[in-house]
Amino acid sequence: MNTIDRARLKNALAQAEQRFITEHPRSQELFERAKASLLGGVPMNWMVKWAGAFPIFVAEASGAHFTDVDGRRYLDLCLGDTGAMTGHAPAASVEATVERVRRGVTFMLPTEDALWVGEELQRRFGLRYWQFTLTATDANRFAIRLARQITGRKFILVFNWCYHGTVDETFITLKDGVAIPRQGNLGPAVDPAATTRVIEFNDRLALEAALASREVACVLAEPVMTNIGIIHPDPGYHDALRAITRRTGTLLIMDETHTICAGPGGYTRAHGLQPDMLTLGKPIGSGIPGAVYGFTEEVAERIRQNTTVEDADTGGIGGTLAGNALSLAAMRATLERVLTPEAYARTIPLAERFEAGVQSVIAEKQLPWIVKRLGCRAEYWFRPAPPRNGAEAAAAVDAELDRYMHLAALNRGILMTPFHNMALISPQTTEADIDHHTQVFRESVEALLD
Numbered sequence: 001m002n003t004i005d006r007a008r009l010k011n012a013l014a015q016a017e018q019r020f021i022t023e024h025p026r027s028q029e030l031f032e033r034a035k036a037s038l039l040g041g042v043p044m045n046w047m048v049k050w051a052g053a054f055p056i057f058v059a060e061a062s063g064a065h066f067t068d069v070d071g072r073r074y075l076d077l078c079l080g081d082t083g084a085m086t087g088h089a090p091a092a093s094v095e096a097t098v099e100r101v102r103r104g105v106t107f108m109l110p111t112e113d114a115l116w117v118g119e120e121l122q123r124r125f126g127l128r129y130w131q132f133t134l135t136a137t138d139a140n141r142f143a144i145r146l147a148r149q150i151t152g153r154k155f156i157l158v159f160n161w162c163y164h165g166t167v168d169e170t171f172i173t174l175k176d177g178v179a180i181p182r183q184g185n186l187g188p189a190v191d192p193a194a195t196t197r198v199i200e201f202n203d204r205l206a207l208e209a210a211l212a213s214r215e216v217a218c219v220l221a222e223p224v225m226t227n228i229g230i231i232h233p234d235p236g237y238h239d240a241l242r243a244i245t246r247r248t249g250t251l252l253i254m255d256e257t258h259t260i261c262a263g264p265g266g267y268t269r270a271h272g273l274q275p276d277m278l279t280l281g282k283p284i285g286s287g288i289p290g291a292v293y294g295f296t297e298e299v300a301e302r303i304r305q306n307t308t309v310e311d312a313d314t315g316g317i318g319g320t321l322a323g324n325a326l327s328l329a330a331m332r333a334t335l336e337r338v339l340t341p342e343a344y345a346r347t348i349p350l351a352e353r354f355e356a357g358v359q360s361v362i363a364e365k366q367l368p369w370i371v372k373r374l375g376c377r378a379e380y381w382f383r384p385a386p387p388r389n390g391a392e393a394a395a396a397v398d399a400e401l402d403r404y405m406h407l408a409a410l411n412r413g414i415l416m417t418p419f420h421n422m423a424l425i426s427p428q429t430t431e432a433d434i435d436h437h438t439q440v441f442r443e444s445v446e447a448l449l450d
Contacts, residue, residue, distance in 0.1 A: 001366050001367065001368045001384075002365055002366045002367055002368075002449060003368075004401065004448050004449075005448060005449070005450065006400075008447070008448050008449075009400060009401060009404060009448055010400070012404055012408070012447045012448060013400065013403060013404040013407070016404060016407040016408050016411055017052065017053065017407065019411050020051075020052045020053065020407060020410065020411055021052075021053055023070065023072065023411070024052075024054075024056060024068070024070050024072070025070065026057070026068075026069040026070045027054060027055070027056050027057045027068060027069055027070060028053070028054055030057045030069065031054035031055065031057070041054070042055060046418075049418060049419065050406075050418055051402075051403050051406035051407040051410060051418075052407055052410065056068045056074075056410075056415075057069045059071075061076065061084075061088035061089065062087075062088050062089050063087045063088060063089075063090075063426065063428030063429075064076055064087055064088075064426045064428040064429040064430070064433060065088075066088060066415075072413070073413065074410075074413050074414060074415050075413060075414045075415070075429075075433050075436060075437065076088070076415050076426075077414060077415060077416050077417070077422075077423035077424060077425070077429075077437065078415045078416060078417045078418065078424065079417075079424045079426055080282070080287060081282075081417055081418070081424075082257065082258050082260075082261070082282045082283050082424060083282040083283060083287050084283070084286075084287050084426070085260070085261065085282070085283035085339070085376075085424055085426060086283055086286040086287070086334060086338045086339060086426065086427070087338075087426035087427055087428040087429075088287070088426075090286050090334075090337075090338045090427075092333045092334075092336075092337035092338055093285075093286035093287075093288070093330055093333040093334055093337075093338055095333070096329045096330065096332065096333035097286075097288060097326060097329055097330050097333070099329070100325055100326050100329035100330075101326065103325075104325060105324060105325055105326035106320075106321055106324035106325060106326065107324075107325060108320065110323070111325045111328055111329075113325070113328040113329050113331070113332045114132070114323065114328050116332050116336075117130075117132075117292075117328055117331045117332050117335065118130045120332075120335050120336070121292060121294055121335075122294075124264055124265040124266075124269060124335075125256075125265050125266065125268055125269060125278055125294060126265075126268075126269065126274075127275070127277070127278055127294035127295055127296055128294075128295070128296055128297045128300060129294060129295055129296075129297070129300045130292055130293070130294040131292065131293055131294070131323075132290065132291070132292055132322055132323035132327065132328065132331075133290075133291050133292070133293070133318070133319065133322040133323070134289045134290060134291060134319065134321060134322055134327065135165060135281050135289060135291050136164070136165050136255065136257040136279055136280065136281025136282060136291045137164070137165025137166050137167055137281070138165075138291060138319070138322070139279035139280065139281055139291040139292060139293040140164045140165055140167050140170075140220060140253070140255060140279050140293075141165075141167050142293055142317045142318075143218070143220070143253050143277045143279055143293045143295075144156055144167070144169065144217070144218060144220065144253070145315075145316055145317055146277075146295075146299075146303055146317070147217040147218035147251045147253065147277070148217045148218075149303075149306050149307070150251075150299070150302040150303055150305075150306050151217040151218070151249065151250075151251065153214070153215055153216060153217035154195070154215060154217070155195060155196060155197050155215050155216045155217065156169055156170075156195065156196050156197070156216065156217055156218050156219070156220055157196070157197040157198070157199065157210055157211065157216045157218070157219045157220070157250075158170050158172065158196060158197075158198055158219075158220050158221070159198070159199060159200065159201040159221060159222075159225065159389070159390060160173055160174045160198055160199065160200050160201070160389060160390035160391055161173060161225070161227070161228040161389075161390025161391065161393060161394050162220075162221070162222065162225065162227065162228075162390065163227030163228070164220055164222075164255050165257075165281075167220075168188060168189055168190075168192065168195075169192055169195045169196045170192075170196065170220065171184075171185040171188065171192055172185075172192035172193065172196050172198045173198065173390075174198055174199075174200070174391065179192070179193045179196070179197070179198050180193070181193075197210045197216060200388075200389035200390065200391060201221075201225055201231055201233070201388070201389040201390060202231075202233060202234045202237055202388045202389055203389065204237065204240050204244075207240070207241065207244055208244055211244055211245065211248040211250050212248065214248050214249060214250075216248070216250050217250070217251060218250060218251040218252065218253050218276075218277070219241070219245055219250055219251070219252050219253065220253045220255060221241070221252075221253070221254060221255065222254070222255050222256075222257075222258060222259055223238065223254050223256070223259050223266075223267040223268060223271070223273060224259050224262075224267055224374050225389075225390065225393075226258040226259065226374070226377070226422075227258070228390045228393040228394055229372070229379055229381060229387065229393045229396075229420060229422070230372040230373070230374050230377065230378075230379050230422070231386070231387055231388065231389065231390070231393055232372070232374070232386070234388065238271065238273055242273070242274060245276075251276040251277060251299065252275045252276050252277070253275060253276065253277040253278070253279065254266075254267075254268055254273060254275040254277070254278045254279070255278075255279045255280075256268060256278060256279065256280045257279065257280055257281045257282050257291075258282075258377070259374065259375075260280060260283060260284075260339075261374055261375040261376045261377040261424065262374055262375035263341075263344055263348075263375060264339065264340065264341050264344060266278075266280070267374075267375075270375075276295060276296055276298075276299050277293060277294065277295045277296075277299060278293065278294050278295075279291070279292070279293045280292050280293075283334070283339065284331050284334055284335070284339075285327055285330035285331045285334055286330055286333065286334045286338060287330075288326060288327055288330035288331075289327060290327035290328070290330060290331050292331075338427070343427040344375070344376065346427055347375075347376035347425040347426065347427055347429070348375055348376050348425075350376065350425045350429055350430075350431065350434055351373055351375065351376040351377060351378045351423075351425045352373065353431060353434045353435075354373075354378045354423055354425065354434050354437060354438075355371045355373045355378045357434060357435065357437065357438030357441070358371045358378070358380050358437075358438065358441055359371045360438070361438065361441055361442045361445060362380070365445055365446075365449060367445070368382075368383070368384040369381060369382055369383065369384070370383065370384065370385065370386060372386060376424065376425040377422065377423070377424050377425070378422070378423050378425075379420055379421055379422040379423070380421045380441075381396060381421070382396060382398045382401055382421075383396040402421065404444070404448075405421060405444055406418070406421075408440070408443075408444035408447070409437075409440055409441075409444065412440045412443070412444075413436075413440075414436070414437055414440055423437065
């Protein structure tokens with residue numbers, strides 16, 4: 001097996017950084033100007049982590065590509081970290097949202113689109129009842145609150161190195177087997193160890209032990225971990241997870257926000273999972289803010305028994321813009337005409353092509369790396385074997401190599417998902433786009449080898 005020459009890596013990264021600065025003068029100008037009004041020069045603090053000395057400023061986008069303010073065109077394999085999984089500005093969604101804007105966007109009252117979306121979500125995921133909000137973060141927060149309310153239990157359980165949006169209780173990790181606040185957890189209201197149990201993914205014994213006391217209201221999980229990289233469940237793990245949660249009276253919440261890449265009904269429908277609750281955000285409205293959370297008939301009945309109409313406006317669930325008419329119009333258009341079975345029949349084979357292309361380079365160059373795929377999402381790892389849990393995945397992070405590979409791709413016209421070496425395929429992506437990535441990957445690797 002070949003190993004990366006770290007001296008060559010350091011030199012290649014420096015060259016890539018200089019090239020980036022040279023080729024993006026307008027983005028640099030806007031970034032410097034933004035420092036006077038935006039904290040860190042960016043609209044949201046995490047944007048400072050993009051590879052390069054500053055983030056690219058986008059001018060416009062369509063389908064699988066976008067153009068920056070310097071006039072450079074990119075193949076977008078990030079797609080808003082799933083928010084634009086539909087491709088940018090899909091015609092059906094644009095048409096529906098423009099028409100909705102003309103007729104009003106928010107009323108604190110339902111529209112007929114809400115009924116259509118609820119019925120479609122029933123059909124796709126198999127859960128009976130649905131509610132709407134603006135983000136997957138809120139969908140997860142609200143599902144957790146409902147779980148605590150109807151079980152009367154204090155704790156939730158998550159998996160080490162999970163990410164479920166900015167939900168306070170989920171910013172927790174394990175260090176030497178002890179639960180501690182995750183690094184970067186800003187000003188937590190309480191120590192998350194007071195609200196949350198955390199275990200490693202795929203560890204059945206730890207799951208049994210964590211739920212044995214029957215103090216845990218719910219398990220909140222991605223069916224496949226994606227936010228520390230793609231980590232598939234061991235064979236039989238989901239059967240065990242469902243059996244143990246049922247036996248201990250613990251609700252099971254599946255967060256499909258990223259794993260919707262597995263198919264029209266997400267990983268839940270593709271693999272016959274039976275969660276008590278399900279959350280989904282980001283792509284469901286073609287990038288228009290919107291998210292959903294659903295639950296079974298049994299859970300719905302327990303919610304009815306534990307809530308009153310008088311308290312409906314003060315329950316810590318909802319918001320003035322939740323379920324607004326614009327979001328619902330975008331969701332209907334997306335589900336009816338964009339994220340269709342036909343779209344997945346196109347995008348999943350393209351992801352398989354991506355996987356095969358990257359793997360062919362890894363094999364040719366004899367690198368101790370691997371590629372993992374979930375539906376129309378794929379990712380390469382700088383390790384020889386797939387991780388089984390968050391700790392193993394986190395230990396494989398190579399920040400310097402990550403930064404170089406991202407920047408090398410960006411300088412050659414490809415945007416990868418930040419914080420990962422991950423690609424998401426839109427319905428408008430082509431085979432030529434995928435082959436272009438394979439060639440860029442090859443060139444980037446070759447610069448690091450003798």
